[in-house]
Amino acid sequence: QVQLQESGPGLVRPSQTLSLTCTVSGGPVGSGDYYWSWIRQPPGKGLEWIGYIHSSGNTYYNPSLKSRVTISLDTSKVQFSLKVISMTAADTGVYSCARGIKWIDTWGHGTLVTVSS
Amino acid sequence: QSVLTQPPSVSGAPGQRVTISCTGSRSNLGAGYDVHWYQQLPGAAPKLLIYNNNYRPSGVPDRFSGSKSGTSASLAITGLQPEDEADYYCQSYDGGLSVHMVFGGGTKLTV
Numbered sequence: 665q666v667q668l669q670e671s672g673p674g675l676v677r678p679s680q681t682l683s684l685t686c687t688v689s690g691g692p693v694g695s696g697d698y699y700w701s702w703i704r705q706p707p708g709k710g711l712e713w714i715g716y717i718h719s720s721g722n723t724y725y726n727p728s729l730k731s732r733v734t735i736s737l738d739t740s741k742v743q744f745s746l747k748v749i750s751m752t753a754a755d756t757g758v759y760s761c762a763r764g765i766k767w768i769d770t771w772g773h774g775t776l777v778t779v780s781s
Numbered sequence: 782q783s784v785l786t787q788p789p790s791v792s793g794a795p796g797q798r799v800t801i802s803c804t805g806s807r808s809n810l811g812a813g814y815d816v817h818w819y820q821q822l823p824g825a826a827p828k829l830l831i832y833n834n835n836y837r838p839s840g841v842p843d844r845f846s847g848s849k850s851g852t853s854a855s856l857a858i859t860g861l862q863p864e865d866e867a868d869y870y871c872q873s874y875d876g877g878l879s880v881h882m883v884f885g886g887g888t889k890l891t892v
Binding site: 699709713724760766768 | 783815817819825826827828829832833838870872874878879880881882883884885886887
């Protein structure tokens with residue numbers, strides 16, 4: 665059974681770049697027709713899809729975040745990563761990695777990222 | 782403001798039936814895109830409850846069912862149990878916005 669685990673800093677200064685990694689265990693990331701997603705949830709609010717990368721390497725981003733986001737895949741390390749530039753307080757929330765095609769069938773537990781000076 | 786609209790909260794007594802609505806538009810549910818539902822227990826990651834409008838993954842009790850018609854969808858829960866108390870989210874695709882995954886704002890179910 666595939667499991668996902670996020671890792672990265674819990675605190676980011678305003679205007680800096682967030683870098684998160686999701687380690688996949690129990691299955692490859694570079695094969696199959698899966699999309700590897702990043703999703704976030706601000707405190708007390710709903711879910712927001714950030715974007716995903718297909719196992720082929722093609723990426724798709726939420727237009728509202730596209731200018732600041734990069735998702736990449738490292739098949740040798742069985743990981744995929746998220747970079748968000750120019751972080752502000754509005755980017756504070758729980759960031760989760762996930763797997764799915766049209767829907768999400770596997771979620772990581774999520775990691776809280778706080779943007780504060 | 783979420784693309785898919787859900788009531789902020791619903792409630793029901795143990796054993797009762799409740800429904801949670803998810804209202805979209807012509808660019809998402811109305812365009813024929815499927816809806817999926819997730820349950821998020823307090824402090825936990827979301828869990829897939831219903832996919833492709835009305836299919837349950839293995840292990841999800843048949844107390845949970847989904848339906849979709851036009852620009853709206855619903856999640857029904859029968860025989861409410863205390864452990865059903867959670868947040869519920871609907872999700873679909875929006876062709877007009879080119880957002881591959883759009884979520885509802887979530888509904889808090891109190892049992």
